[in-house]
Amino acid sequence: MLRGTDWIVVQMNATDPLTVETSESTGVMAGYLSESRALVLEELRQIIPDNRYGPILYDLMFDYLLREGKALRPALCIATCRALGGRLHDVLRTSAVLELFHNAFLVHDDVEDESLLRRGLPTLQREYGVPIAINVGDGMYAMCLEPLLDNSERLGLGKTLRILQIVARMARESVEGQAIELDWIRRGQWTASDREYCLMTYKKTGWYTFIAPIQAGAVVTGASAAEQRELQRFGRYMGVAFQIRDDVLNLVGDEQPYGKETAGDLWEGKHTLMLLHAMRCATPVERAAAERILSKRRRNKTAADIDMLLALIERYGGVDRARALGEQLADRARQALNNAARFMPPSVHRDFLQALPDYIITRER
Amino acid sequence: MLRGTDWIVVQMNATDPLTVETSESTGVMAGYLSESRALVLEELRQIIPDNRYGPILYDLMFDYLLREGKALRPALCIATCRALGGRLHDVLRTSAVLELFHNAFLVHDDVEDESLLRRGLPTLQREYGVPIAINVGDGMYAMCLEPLLDNSERLGLGKTLRILQIVARMARESVEGQAIELDWIRRGQWTASDREYCLMTYKKTGWYTFIAPIQAGAVVTGASAAEQRELQRFGRYMGVAFQIRDDVLNLVGDEQPYGKETAGDLWEGKHTLMLLHAMRCATPVERAAAERILSKRRRNKTAADIDMLLALIERYGGVDRARALGEQLADRARQALNNAARFMPPSVHRDFLQALPDYIITRER
Numbered sequence: 001m002l003r004g005t006d007w008i009v010v011q012m013n014a015t016d017p018l019t020v021e022t023s024e025s026t027g028v029m030a031g032y033l034s035e036s037r038a039l040v041l042e043e044l045r046q047i048i049p050d051n052r053y054g055p056i057l058y059d060l061m062f063d064y065l066l067r068e069g070k071a072l073r074p075a076l077c078i079a080t081c082r083a084l085g086g087r088l089h090d091v092l093r094t095s096a097v098l099e100l101f102h103n104a105f106l107v108h109d110d111v112e113d114e115s116l117l118r119r120g121l122p123t124l125q126r127e128y129g130v131p132i133a134i135n136v137g138d139g140m141y142a143m144c145l146e147p148l149l150d151n152s153e154r155l156g157l158g159k160t161l162r163i164l165q166i167v168a169r170m171a172r173e174s175v176e177g178q179a180i181e182l183d184w185i186r187r188g189q190w191t192a193s194d195r196e197y198c199l200m201t202y203k204k205t206g207w208y209t210f211i212a213p214i215q216a217g218a219v220v221t222g223a224s225a226a227e228q229r230e231l232q233r234f235g236r237y238m239g240v241a242f243q244i245r246d247d248v249l250n251l252v253g254d255e256q257p258y259g260k261e262t263a264g265d266l267w268e269g270k271h272t273l274m275l276l277h278a279m280r281c282a283t284p285v286e287r288a289a290a291e292r293i294l295s296k297r298r299r300n301k302t303a304a305d306i307d308m309l310l311a312l313i314e315r316y317g318g319v320d321r322a323r324a325l326g327e328q329l330a331d332r333a334r335q336a337l338n339n340a341a342r343f344m345p346p347s348v349h350r351d352f353l354q355a356l357p358d359y360i361i362t363r364e365r
Numbered sequence: 366m367l368r369g370t371d372w373i374v375v376q377m378n379a380t381d382p383l384t385v386e387t388s389e390s391t392g393v394m395a396g397y398l399s400e401s402r403a404l405v406l407e408e409l410r411q412i413i414p415d416n417r418y419g420p421i422l423y424d425l426m427f428d429y430l431l432r433e434g435k436a437l438r439p440a441l442c443i444a445t446c447r448a449l450g451g452r453l454h455d456v457l458r459t460s461a462v463l464e465l466f467h468n469a470f471l472v473h474d475d476v477e478d479e480s481l482l483r484r485g486l487p488t489l490q491r492e493y494g495v496p497i498a499i500n501v502g503d504g505m506y507a508m509c510l511e512p513l514l515d516n517s518e519r520l521g522l523g524k525t526l527r528i529l530q531i532v533a534r535m536a537r538e539s540v541e542g543q544a545i546e547l548d549w550i551r552r553g554q555w556t557a558s559d560r561e562y563c564l565m566t567y568k569k570t571g572w573y574t575f576i577a578p579i580q581a582g583a584v585v586t587g588a589s590a591a592e593q594r595e596l597q598r599f600g601r602y603m604g605v606a607f608q609i610r611d612d613v614l615n616l617v618g619d620e621q622p623y624g625k626e627t628a629g630d631l632w633e634g635k636h637t638l639m640l641l642h643a644m645r646c647a648t649p650v651e652r653a654a655a656e657r658i659l660s661k662r663r664r665n666k667t668a669a670d671i672d673m674l675l676a677l678i679e680r681y682g683g684v685d686r687a688r689a690l691g692e693q694l695a696d697r698a699r700q701a702l703n704n705a706a707r708f709m710p711p712s713v714h715r716d717f718l719q720a721l722p723d724y725i726i727t728r729e730r
Contacts, residue, residue: 053541053545131478134476160526161525168507182500186494
């Protein structure tokens, strides 16, 4: 039914040895992320004007940006560029745009999902209403363009157009991924396969979280096609592993560090790896009961409904299975990065990239 | 309070002689518009893929496009290019993108305004729900980029980047205009001046309806800065005149040709020229009564509420005044175009541009 030509082939294989290394990754990560975040926020202050045309446009663009996000996407873009020998100066504006795009996507995604919390605070549409939230998201998308056009002075026309092509594809992939899930919701489709889940996630999350930041970072340095291909393999695995960890955290994570409500995905009726697995395994009676709950709008669901779904997921071992799949994907990502490391001399930037697989599948937020 | 530096200075001057020529404009217009529309739809069929990733993304992008719209924006872009000696081939893709952008804007605007009808049929969010409508709009915006990047093969890098800059600014102006009105709604501001109304309209409607299509059409031909300036003056006046006519039609037009519900602007609480005028003129008692109605959400308003607002507008001569202002603006647009006609040899494309002022202020849809 899903007719895409590009997807990640994921084979669940229970005998595949998992080798999650313990490492000092958290320290490297935290420092690199917070430094990138500060640089990118400063850059965004240059890009986004002050408070023009009333207080509900440009000011609100900073609302999500200033909440305690990880700023993973710009850090990844910067690290890729610098690990390949590029300069911060050449990639900073592009990284900032990727962070802006990500936050625009979140603003619209929260409206679409009727989410309550984002990074520990009420979502934008709960604070300002749906019309303002839609317009702020549109504005953030619009603001991505002019800074990328300004790249031409520094990077030349060729690289500028190439980065715009990456961003154009990223925008398209993200809405395609979103459309896949919205279509599942509309049709009450709750038994999508792992492969279908991976395709949806690759598009909806993976493209803008890993693939585009890595591609853009590499393009700035003039990396070869072969180098870019290896890095993209890394990004493809990481994107899906990242979303699987997010699915798991949403069920078992503490609300405090994670910043979204526990089991919010079940209240919102998201298609997580664990829920889809449980629904595929469920008896016809269990599945019918779960479908009745999942077809309700968020406000009509009860705590008992959510408990029933949690019990179903537990019965079929959904969380352990998701963790195992996340670890397999991280392992493949490590292999791809080891190949890519041949053309990246040792540096803190390469260290950051190499610490990512562990970080992604063990993070608490 | 509005701190923009670029606005249209509009001076209401009751003694200003109005010279609306009667002409055969309707015939020229109808033919040119329908021909452009057919070309642009064909081009959009090349740009937008078939039914990939489920039926609720690419198919739905054609939903508004295939309703009986005027396709004014692409026709204007084509006419400007061709009147300046450019080729259809060089401008068609850009024109198609402008039509796509316009329809994306309508999709989100209808969600924000909770509109019921668009071009005589239920709005997208009424048919498919808010989440799908937001995502389809996002997808349509995303699909604007790749075709404009493809321009480089035909137009070269310089013109390609220039058109992208126009589109980037158009996207920004549109959300700024929207933000101005959303801020008025939020603050219960119902006495904005004519000048503030014109700034809002110039940004929200004028930029993507006139200024960007004209600029893009001119850039393709390599028009000089002086030529572009004169054409932009034309576009600025036309943009506001167009919206004023829309405000009037919404009050006095027939639902059939117009395609939106009669007085829908009052149900939705839009800031029309007539309503703002009436509110500025109203007695404190009248204004307080009207504000009580306007502060209600659409679903809580009654037919009697709308009748009260209609009576208020009539009492202060709002419609006649709006018509007079529209005619003044059309007159200025005619003068600007007469100056621009010096560098446009006679052609059907120039005829189309010259017929526009009459058409805009007399159209029934």
